[in-house]
Amino acid sequence: MTTETILLIAETEAPRIDAYLAANTEFSRSKLQKLIKDGAVEQNGKPCKANSEVKTGDVIRLRVPEQNDESLPEPENIPLDVVYEDADLAVINKPKGMVVHPAPGNPSGTLVNALLYRFQSLSGTGGETRPGIVHRIDRLTSGLLVVAKNDAAHEALAKQFALHTAHREYMCIVHGNLKEDSGTVDAPIGRHKTDRKRMAVTEDGRRAVTHWRVLQRFGTETLLDVALETGRTHQIRVHMAYIKHPIAGDEVYGSAAPKLGLVGQALHGYRLTFVHPRTGQEMTFTAPFPEDFVTALKRLGGTVPEL
Numbered sequence: 001m002t003t004e005t006i007l008l009i010a011e012t013e014a015p016r017i018d019a020y021l022a023a024n025t026e027f028s029r030s031k032l033q034k035l036i037k038d039g040a041v042e043q044n045g046k047p048c049k050a051n052s053e054v055k056t057g058d059v060i061r062l063r064v065p066e067q068n069d070e071s072l073p074e075p076e077n078i079p080l081d082v083v084y085e086d087a088d089l090a091v092i093n094k095p096k097g098m099v100v101h102p103a104p105g106n107p108s109g110t111l112v113n114a115l116l117y118r119f120q121s122l123s124g125t126g127g128e129t130r131p132g133i134v135h136r137i138d139r140l141t142s143g144l145l146v147v148a149k150n151d152a153a154h155e156a157l158a159k160q161f162a163l164h165t166a167h168r169e170y171m172c173i174v175h176g177n178l179k180e181d182s183g184t185v186d187a188p189i190g191r192h193k194t195d196r197k198r199m200a201v202t203e204d205g206r207r208a209v210t211h212w213r214v215l216q217r218f219g220t221e222t223l224l225d226v227a228l229e230t231g232r233t234h235q236i237r238v239h240m241a242y243i244k245h246p247i248a249g250d251e252v253y254g255s256a257a258p259k260l261g262l263v264g265q266a267l268h269g270y271r272l273t274f275v276h277p278r279t280g281q282e283m284t285f286t287a288p289f290p291e292d293f294v295t296a297l298k299r300l301g302g303t304v305p306e307l
Contacts, residue, residue, distance in 0.1 A: 003127060004127040004130070005061060005062070005064075005126060005127035006061070007125050007155065008024060008059075008061075009058070009060075009159045009162030010162075011162055013053075015053060016050065016052070017049075017052045018036060018050040020054045021060070021062070023204075025062070026191075032050075035064065040062060040064065041061070041062050041063075042061045044059050072128050072129065073101075073116060074108070075113065075117035076108060076116075078109065079114075080092055080114050080115070082118070087149065087278075088149055088152075089147060090115075090146070091144060091146050091272065092111065092115075093142070093143065094111060094142060094145055095290065096142045096263055096290055100133060100136045100139075101126075101129060101130045102129050112133065115132050116131065119132070119147075121150065122148070122149055123150050123154035124151060125151050125154040133147065134146055134147065134157045134158055134161065135158075137269060138234065138267075140264025141269065142269070143170065144168075144285055145269070153277045153278070157277055160274050165274075166275075167228075167271075167272070167273040168227070168231070168272055168273075169227050169228075169271040170226045170269050171224065171293075171305065172226055172236065172247050172267040173221050173300070174224055174240050174245040174247050174248060175220070175254065176244065181214050182213035182214065183211075183213075184209065184211050185210045187201045188207055189201060189205045189234075189239075190204055190205030190206065198252060198253075199238050200238060201242045206230075207230060208235050208238075210226060210229070210239045211228075216302045216303070218301060218302060221248060223297065234253070237253045237267065241253040241254055248260055248265070248266045248296065249263070249264055249296075250264075250267075257296070262293075263292050266293055266296055269287070270286055270288075270307055289304060
């Protein structure tokens with residue numbers, strides 16, 4: 001049986017760790033209490049109790065046995081766009097259509113399979129099925145992500161994302177013409193009440209903040225620059241749909257946009273900034289727009305922004 005390792009950096013304080021984890025994972029409080037009792041949960045490198053207090057910045061690790069003992073991902077010779085690489089990390093420009101890690105229905109052909117072939121070492125913090133994976137990008141979203149080659153780099157990078165000191169910027173084409181030139185969506189996101197594969201703005205969700213500004217207006221569509229303050233699953237897609245301006249081509253939270261020639265949603269992570277875990281140097285990377293994004297802009301009469 002394989003084990004999934006989940007790494008969390010506490011963003012807020014909480015009186016009990018079991019309650020905090022229940023609010024920030026998909027596991028029930030009773031399951032979490034059993035994991036804690038079995039010693040499968042560590043807080044700052046030490047076993048904890050269910051009533052342990054959580055402080056902002058605490059490093060929490062869960063080791064969860066997977067129900068299905070599926071085969072581990074195999075190295076696959078899949079081309080990768082490696083933007084940067086050193087002994088501790090690599091920055092990848094993920095193409096549209098590539099799943100980040102193996103999951104039911106996508107056992108191969110993922111970024112993880114490609115990473116295992118390309119690199120000799122990857123962090124094990126994410127578990128056996130997610131080596132090196134610090135953060136994720138949706139299958140039909142393109143753009144930059146950073147991969148950790150060792151556990152120390154993984155933990156340092158994960159902490160930056162949790163404490164919002166790492167910065168991710170996206171560009172997207174949304175339906176409609178926004179009234180303002182810039183704005184912020186501050187609305188909690190959680191699992192959809194009836195469709196567990198989707199996310200939604202919910203009262204009991206986790207805090208989610210998205211900042212946007214208009215770059216170009218086309219009347220029926222608008223090009224936005226979007227900065228994530230938090231990093232919830234499907235955050236930009238959910239927030240744009242929530243304010244009635246869904247991302248063009250997003251068939252889950254909006255609708256297809258065949259006239260624009262899009263494959264999936266017009267959402268691209270074009271800029272990534274973080275502090276190198278070993279050198280302390282701030283690093284910024286950019287990635288050019290995918291072909292279908294450029295095609296959509298041209299069909300709208302827009303221009304491709306400089307990165």
